Amino acid sequence: MRYTVSKYRYQLGTRVYQFRTLAEVMAKASPLRSGDQLAGVSAHSAEERVVAQMVLADLPLKVFLEEPLIPYENDEITRLIVDEHDAKAFVDIAHLTVGDFRNWLLQETTTCIELEKVRAGITPEMAAAVSKIMKNQDLILVAKKCRVITQFRNTIGLSGHLSTRLQPNHPTDDVNGIAASLFDGLMYGNGDAVLGINPATDSVSQAVKLMKLMDEVIQHYEIPTQSCVLTHVTNTIEAIALGAPVDLVFQSIGGTEATNSGFGVNLNVLSEAYDAALSLNRGTVGNNVMYFETGQGSALSANGHHGVDQQTCEARAYAVARKFNPLLVNTVVGFIGPEYLFDGKQIIRAGLEDHFCGKLLGLPMGCDICYTNHAYADQNDMDNLLTLLSAAECSFIMGIPGSDDIMLNYQTTSFHDALYARQLFGLRPAPEFDTWLKEIGISPSDGQSQLSDQLAEPFAQPLKQLQEAS
Structure with missing residues (x-):
């Protein structure tokens, strides 16, 4: 199969998947759960979920700073996330896509020291995004690397x-x-x-x-x-x-x-x-x-x-x-x-x-x-x-x-x-x-x-x- 991508759009063979917003990509990339189905935001099929994960993996981490999932003016938690983001701590990972970020987290050379250095530059949406394209063993391995005392x-x-x-x-x-x-x-x-x-x-x-x-x-x-x-x-x-x-x-x-x-x-x-x-x-x-x-x-x-x-x-x-x-x-x-x-x-x-x-x-x-x-x-x-x-x-x-x-x-x-x-x-x-x-x-x-x-x-x-x- 061949695919092409524009912003939140994939063509998979003859079928085109178009996601309207970053929030929709995130929701449909999530592993299946009843709460998202109840809210009407989940993927309609396993294929759509995988396509959304492919779109998400190719997105640069910077997009989460450019497109808040909930508008800044409408939500004090969005304002907290944006206002307290540490641009200096973000520098080392600013060039990465979500997929690249997953690979970086899993590298043996990425230790608790490197993770602590970039911690303040990671927004919750970035963390959620990368988790959606990780297997259970990935979540376990990286979490074990993180040291919080x-x-x-x-x-x-x-x-x-x-x-x-x-x-x-x-x-x-x-x-x-x-x-x-x-x-x-x-x-x-x-x-x-x-x-x-x-x-x-x-x-x-x-x-x-x-x-x-x-x-x-x-x-x-x-x-x-x-x-x-x-x-x-x-x-x-x-x-x-x-x-x-x-x-x-x-x-x-x-x-x-x-x-x-x-x-x-x-x-x-x-x-x-x-x-x-x-x-x-x-x-x-x-x-x-x-x-x-x-x-x-x-x-x-x-x-x-x-x-x-x-x-x-x-x-x-x-x-x-x-x-x-x-x-x-x-x-x-x-x-x-x-x-x-x-x-x-x-x-x-x-x-x-x-x-x-x-x-x-x-x-x-x-x-x-x-x-x-x-x-x-x-x-x-x-x-x-x-x-x-x-x-x-x-x-x-x-x-x-x-x-x-x-x-x-x-x-x-x-x-x-x-x-x-x-x-x-x-x-x-x-x-x-x-x-x-x-x-x-x-x-x-x-x-x-x-x-x-x-x-x-x-x-x-x-x-x-x-x-x-x-």
Whole structure:
């Protein structure tokens, strides 16, 4: 077959494919996913998808600076991306096409040093574009090359380490239930990324109560980790004003102004929260104070995607995240449901894309390897994604009792899953946390934990009450 190309036009044999805009090329070059089909932006056939990928591969990276997918005047995230683009960092790759960029990323001579040098010159759209013409193994290999290190009370993102968020959610925010989950997770060496609770009741008073609970455990037992209540950012700002022990500020974010408006935030609100958290100066080894969560499909569900495909919208959210130097960024990959990622195959691909794009852009990417109960996926699919992300040196994963979040009603990774990944790849928790585990008498390296009477003490009464209640 022979093809010719003009701007976004390919003739393949006797058939002509004409794409109207860069956004259409990007959308139709995306691997198949239900969210793009729902939005009406996906390729109509496998052939059209391949043609769009061929068009995309031949486009110069500069086109993404010349043709914003969402107009500059209509969207503050576009303005953020354009205004903060580092032209000097872009120089070394400015001559490349998207296809050339893929080849450059995969070269053995392109190391973490070269990647860090050009990082600020890569826009989210460039990262999304190159990911669309990469195989899964490409996404894994390049993501592993990227090194992103952040610090608060410990160091996250070092090579040879895998951290976990200990997620002790409870459907009624029962202190006994939360305490039991904290105890269980710590015994399995979980919790070095963060002790992070999604409150069942999203109020300032409840958030402060949970903040104090986790802070008491961390401070009394000198655990080198940080806590976070995943309440709305405005609640956290108010909690800081009340003198609550806030370590990390949480917020869900999206890749368009309209999406973030749906979350009740904008860049000014996030800046206010960032400055407030920095003023507390609670970190001991660093001061990365933000925790963001994202997920493909959020822009479409908020009707804020502007005709842009869901994976590109997701990558644009990473521009928001990197403005605020976060400790953690978590793509909650299968949480929204099969309307956006239909089955295990789509969830796995999306998780690898998000992790690759985030790390390429300089973010400490973790992944909530998860699915909802009505998705066409199961725990074996999650095992596969967990293994692939561990090979790619994902910064952190989730740790939930039995892999079943009984408050949010979705399936994710368990405390045991972290032990599997660490044992399989020879990974350790964050070094400061690892030292603490050994000192306290917990040894997760061989998959076994030794109960420390000292650590068990604060949980003894809650556990006793739970046993009596049952």
